[in-house]
Amino acid sequence: AQSVAQPEDQVNVAEGNPLTVKCTYSVSGNPYLFWYVQYPNRGLQFLLKYITGDNLVKGSYGFEAEFNKSQTSFHLKKPSALVSDSALYFCAVKGGSYIPTFGRGTSLIVHP
Amino acid sequence: GAVVSQHPSWVICKSGTSVKIECRSLDFQATTMFWYRQFPKQSLMLMATSNEGSKATYEQGVEKDKFLINHASLTLSTLTVTSAHPEDSSFYICSATGSFNSPLHFGNGTRLTVT
Numbered sequence: 772a773q774s775v776a777q778p779e780d781q782v783n784v785a786e787g788n789p790l791t792v793k794c795t796y797s798v799s800g801n802p803y804l805f806w807y808v809q810y811p812n813r814g815l816q817f818l819l820k821y822i823t824g825d826n827l828v829k830g831s832y833g834f835e836a837e838f839n840k841s842q843t844s845f846h847l848k849k850p851s852a853l854v855s856d857s858a859l860y861f862c863a864v865k866g867g868s869y870i871p872t873f874g875r876g877t878s879l880i881v882h883p
Numbered sequence: 884g885a886v887v888s889q890h891p892s893w894v895i896c897k898s899g900t901s902v903k904i905e906c907r908s909l910d911f912q913a914t915t916m917f918w919y920r921q922f923p924k925q926s927l928m929l930m931a932t933s934n935e936g937s938k939a940t941y942e943q944g945v946e947k948d949k950f951l952i953n954h955a956s957l958t959l960s961t962l963t964v965t966s967a968h969p970e971d972s973s974f975y976i977c978s979a980t981g982s983f984n985s986p987l988h989f990g991n992g993t994r995l996t997v998t
Contacts, residue, residue, distance in 0.1 A: 805987075807987075812974075812994065813992060814889065814976050814978070814990050815978070816989070817989075822984055869915065873927050874926065
């Protein structure tokens, strides 16, 4: 079985400060990890993925994520938050199954 | 990048009627499509997985006779909510992928309101 945990329902950060949205996973075999962002009343947009290779993955809109195998984590990060980054963020994992499992989502609020 | 088009973006219908939602992959062949339902401030609930030319696989608790899914081609899947009731009101989102390593590409969702 595969699972994803996003321990924070909400993350608050001031504009210009670094942000981190946490994600841990459990999967059999090698993980395929993804981050998505959802704006109100819209579908999800793909941000970045880790399949193999460098542990630090860079994605869209200045976001990056670090794969940590020993801690089974894939935290999403950005050096300097923007108000427009405020949205709902989902972490997802696939292992042997072709069906990804999504976390419950973390609401990011960036204050001006 | 890969684009998935979902229509309509919102629909209001009367109780007892049926509603069809279309999901199209515009610039890639979607071997697998997924249909999700999302309640306010909640995560995605996978309803079913469909592969082109075969019957959809429904998740436990999802009524296959109520939520009819057709994946007739590599670029089109449809979800029909039959005999809709107010409790079916929700945000429905489709997604598609072309290969195992590829991320899912999502439509913009359909807001269904049943009165």
